[in-house]
Amino acid sequence: MHLIHSVAELRTALNGQRETAFVPTMGNLHSGHISLIELARGKGRPVVASIFVNPLQFGAGEDFSRYPRTLDADCARLRAAGCDIVFAPDAREMYPEPQTYSMQPPLADQLCGAYRPGHFQGVATVVLKLFNLVQPRYAAFGKKDYQQLFILKGLVRQFNLPIEMLEGETGRAEDGLALSSRNGYLSPEERAEAPRLYRVLRAAAQRIESGETDFTTIEQAAAEELTRNGWRVDYVSARGQATLLPPQANETDLVVLAAAHLGRTRLIDNIECRLG
Numbered sequence: 001m002h003l004i005h006s007v008a009e010l011r012t013a014l015n016g017q018r019e020t021a022f023v024p025t026m027g028n029l030h031s032g033h034i035s036l037i038e039l040a041r042g043k044g045r046p047v048v049a050s051i052f053v054n055p056l057q058f059g060a061g062e063d064f065s066r067y068p069r070t071l072d073a074d075c076a077r078l079r080a081a082g083c084d085i086v087f088a089p090d091a092r093e094m095y096p097e098p099q100t101y102s103m104q105p106p107l108a109d110q111l112c113g114a115y116r117p118g119h120f121q122g123v124a125t126v127v128l129k130l131f132n133l134v135q136p137r138y139a140a141f142g143k144k145d146y147q148q149l150f151i152l153k154g155l156v157r158q159f160n161l162p163i164e165m166l167e168g169e170t171g172r173a174e175d176g177l178a179l180s181s182r183n184g185y186l187s188p189e190e191r192a193e194a195p196r197l198y199r200v201l202r203a204a205a206q207r208i209e210s211g212e213t214d215f216t217t218i219e220q221a222a223a224e225e226l227t228r229n230g231w232r233v234d235y236v237s238a239r240g241q242a243t244l245l246p247p248q249a250n251e252t253d254l255v256v257l258a259a260a261h262l263g264r265t266r267l268i269d270n271i272e273c274r275l276g
Contacts, residue, residue, distance in 0.1 A: 001079045003086045010087050010133060019044040021166075022136035024127060027051040027088075028068035029077050032171030032179040036140040037081040039168050043138045046084035050130055055091060056102065056122030068181060087134070094129060103128065105151045107244055112147055112259055112268065115234045120151055127152055131161060140166040144178050146257055146270040150244050170269070172198070178269045185265040193229065194262055197269050200225050200236075204256045205273035208238065213275070215247060222258065232261040241272060251275070 004010050014020060021044035023036045033049075040047045051074055058064035071088060078086055107113065108120035131139070139156075141149045149167060156163050171179040176198035177191075186194055200222045207218050215238040222236040236258040240251045247254055257270040 001075070001083055001086065003075060003088060005088055005090070005093065007089070007093055007133060010085075013085055014046075014048070014134065017046060017135075018137060020134060020136040021045065021047045021138040021140065022130070022134045023047070023049045023083075023140045024130050025049060025051055025074075026053045026067065026181070027074050028070050028181040028184070029074045030171070030179045030181065032142055032144065032168070034077060034081045035171055036142060036166075036168045037078065037083050039166050040138060040140045041082050043164070043166060044136070047082065048085045048087060048134050048136065049078050049083050050134070051086060051088040052094060052126070052130075054094075054122055054126040056095075056125055057119050058122070059116055059118055062116070063182075063185075068184065087130075094126065101125065103155075106154060107147065107151060110147075111235060111237060111239075111244070111257060115259065120148070123148055124151060124155055128155060128159070131163065136163055138164050138166055140168055142168040142170060143272075144170040144180065144269065146255060147244065176202075178267070180267065182265055182267065185263075187263065190262050190265065194267060196226065196229055196231075197258060197260060197262075197267055198271075201256050201258055201269055201271045204236065204238070205271040208254060208256070208273050209276045211276040213247075218256075222256075226258075226260050230262070234259040234261070234266075236260075247275075 021040035023040050025033055053067050102121045103124040105124045113120050153165050175195040177195045204218050204222045219236045223233045226233050238256050240247050241253040241255050252275040255270050255272045259268045
C-alpha cells in the first residue's frame with residue numbers, strides 16, 4: 001500500500017488507470033469505513049482512500065480542532081483491508097489558493113444544512129476536487145450520511161461525471177448505534193443512551209410501514225421521546241427517498257432522518273421505509 005501526500009505523486013501513481021475505486025474519508029476509521037473499502041474492492045482497482053479533515057465543512061464552534069487524527073492506525077486498517085493507495089494531503093495541498101471556490105448544492109440549507117450553514121458547500125467542494133484528482137470509475141459512500149450521499153449523487157449527475165456511486169449500508173454496533181467517528185466523544189453514560197436514536201427512528205419507520213401518514217405527529221412523537229431523555233433535537237423528519245423533500249401524495253419509498261445532540265456530541269441517523 002502506498003501512502004501519498006502530494007497531488008503530483010497521486011497523479012503519477014494513477015496515470016493510465018481506468019477502473020479506480022475511491023473511498024473519501026476524514027480518517028479515524030471504523031468498521032463502517034472498512035466495509036466501504038470492501039465494497040469498492042468488489043468493483044474496481046486500484047482502491048484509493050483519502051484521509052483529509054476538510055476545514056470547509058466545519059462551521060464556527062464545531063469540532064474541527066478536536067476531530068481525531070489517527071493516520072498511522074488508519075493506514076494499518078486500510079492496508080489490512082486491501083486498500084492500494086492512501087491519499088493524505090494537508091490543507092495547503094488541497095486548497096493552494098487563499099480564496100476557495102465554494103459550491104452551493106441543492107438542499108444544502110435543509111435538514112442538517114439548516115443547522116450547519118456552509119457544511120454541504122464544503123462537502124461538495126472537497127469531494128468535487130477529490131474526484132478531479134483521483135478520477136475514479138467508482139466511488140463509495142455510506143448511507144448513514146444520507147443527505148450527503150443524496151447531494152453527492154446529484155453532483156455527479158449535474159457535472160456529468162463518469163462515476164458510478166456505490167452506496168454502503170449503515171454500519172451499526174450490536175445495540176443499533178450507527179457507527180461514527182464522533183461516537184468516541186460520548187461518555188460511558190451517553191454511550192449507553194445513544195442507541196435510543198436508532199430505536200426512536202425504527203419506531204417511527206414502523207408506524208409509516210403500518211400505513212400511518214400523519215408524518216408531523218410521527219415526527220413530533222419521536223422528537224419528544226428524545227427530549228424527555230436528555231437529547232437536544234435538531235430535527236426528526238420523514239422525507240421521500242427520491243427527492244429528500246416532504247412526502248408527496250402517492251410517494252411510498254420514504255426515509256426518516258434525525259439529528260440530535262447528546263451532551264456535546266451531535267449524532268445523526270436514518271432508516272429507509274416503505275409506506276404500507
